[in-house]
Amino acid sequence: DLSAPSVQHFGPRVCAALYEHPKIRSLAGFCFFSEFAAWLETVGLVYPLRQANATAFAWVVWRFAAERNLWKYVAFNHFVEGHPELKVRWVRNTFFVNYTGEGSREAFLTQWEKWQGVMAHIRKQAPPNGEAIIQSSKTWNSVAMEVISLHTAVFxxxxxxxLAVVLLVTFSSSVRLALTGVFTTLLTVALVFGAMCLLRMSVGSVETIALTGAVGMLASMNMHMIEGYIEFVH
Incomplete structure (x- = not known):
C-alpha cells in the first residue's frame, strides 16, 4: 500500500541503498519516491503524503504522473479519469549498472544472484504492506533463456x-565402426560449438533446434557411410 506513510518513507531509503550498495554499484537512475517528494514540495504538499484513503492518494499520484509524463513508472488499477476507486498498483524505480567484468552467462547469473540477495535483504527491512518489492531486467530474461536453451541443447x-550409437551398432554389427561414427559426430559438434564461440554466437531456441537436427543428420550420414563401407568390403 503506497499510500501508507511508512512505505513512502521506506521508498527513498531503498533507492539510496541500491545506489550505495557495494555489490551492485548502481549508477544514475530514476527514483520515483524522490521525484514524487520533490514534486509535492512544488505544489505545496508535504511528503510523505497523507490522504483520507488510498483513492485520494492515487489521484495525487495520477496528477504527478500526468504533469511529468511518467506513465511508464507507475500503474493504476484503472486508467479512466474520474473512476471512484482509482488506486496505485505499482511504481518503478530504475537503476543503471555498468558491468565491466566477464560477459559469460555464469558471470551474469552471479550478478543476478547478487541482486536477488540485496532485494531479499531489503524486503526483510520493509515495513508492513511494503514487502512486495521485486527486481527485473531484460538482461536477466535473455541470460535465463540462453542458459535454458544451452541445457536443452546439451540434453x-x-x-x-x-540413439546414434544404438542405431550404428544395430545396423553395422560392429562396435568399432559404430564408435568411429560416434567419434566423427562428436568431432563435428565440437567444431560447430567452437565456431560459435569464436563468432560470439549465443545459443537460443533456433540454435538448439538446428544443433539437434544437425546431430540427427550426422548420425544418418554416418550410418549410410558405414553401410556402404560394409557392402564394399563384403
Missing part, C-alpha cells in the same frame, strides 16, 4: 548421440 544432443 538433446546427448540423447541423439546415444
Amino acid at each position: 538433446a544432443i546427448s540423447i541423439c548421440i546415444l
